[in-house]
Amino acid sequence: MRKILITYFLVIVTLLCACNDDEPKGNGIALLKTTNPAPLSLEKNTKKELDLIGAIEQDVESFKELYDVSVLKGKEDILVAYKVRHMQRFHMKKIEKKIKKLLKEKYPEENFIVSSDYKIFLEAVELEENLKDPNYSTEKAEKRLQEIIKLKKELT
Template sequence: MRKILLTYFLVMVTFLCACNNDGPKGSGIALVKTTNPAPLSFERNTKKEMDLVKSIEQDVEGFKELYDVSVLKGEKDILVAYKVRHLHRYHMKDIEKRMNKKLEEKYPDENFIVSSDYKIFLEAVELEDNLKDPNFSQEKAEKKLQEIIKMKKELT
């Protein structure tokens, strides 16, 4: 009887510890469900920049294979991170190739970094969450964006 109670107690403790909810609030659920993060430019007051970023997001969301898109515009680079629907994951290289082609044709003056990697997507969503904080400086945001881009280049 004691062994059964001890086993039950250990199982309950394990479940309670596993259900711990520590971690980032906004970006923690980004892998599980659609977050639809708003497109952001680090130059917060520029209407032209925001229109450009929103236009890019609408173009990318036009791909039926995608279900969540994050667009971040830094000083020189534009990061486009997205999630691919499960049934289309076998065609990820083709999707990325078509997306790059479409974005380069429509916006030839911009430098795009396109990624379907979940880690890159999570980092982009976390950066967007940080940008909502008024104390998070534009320099920190640009530095974080460059780290994400460096991570993307290391993955390829």
């Protein structure tokens, strides 16, 4: 009788622990969500700068293999982070090569860092969110952008 009670107790505790819902909602499909971050320039926000990064974003978004693009322009570099559609993940190197080729041909004077890495994309979106805060300085943002670029270079 005692073994049966212990067994029932363990089964109930296991079921209660398995049904625990501590995870934040939406974690399971975060890779599939589209955030559509606006392209940003850390430098002066002149019409020419905004047109440039807007055009870059449109050019990269024109690839049917992609579904979300983030463009950040710093003093010297432009970070282009994107998410690849699930069934196209087998062709990621080919997609990145096509994007780099298009950007080099269309904007030869710019220095691009192109990444399909999800962590780089998340860091770029987080930086864009931080830039909405008026207390977040452009020097701090440029430093963070350089850290993201360094992280990208370490990953390759």
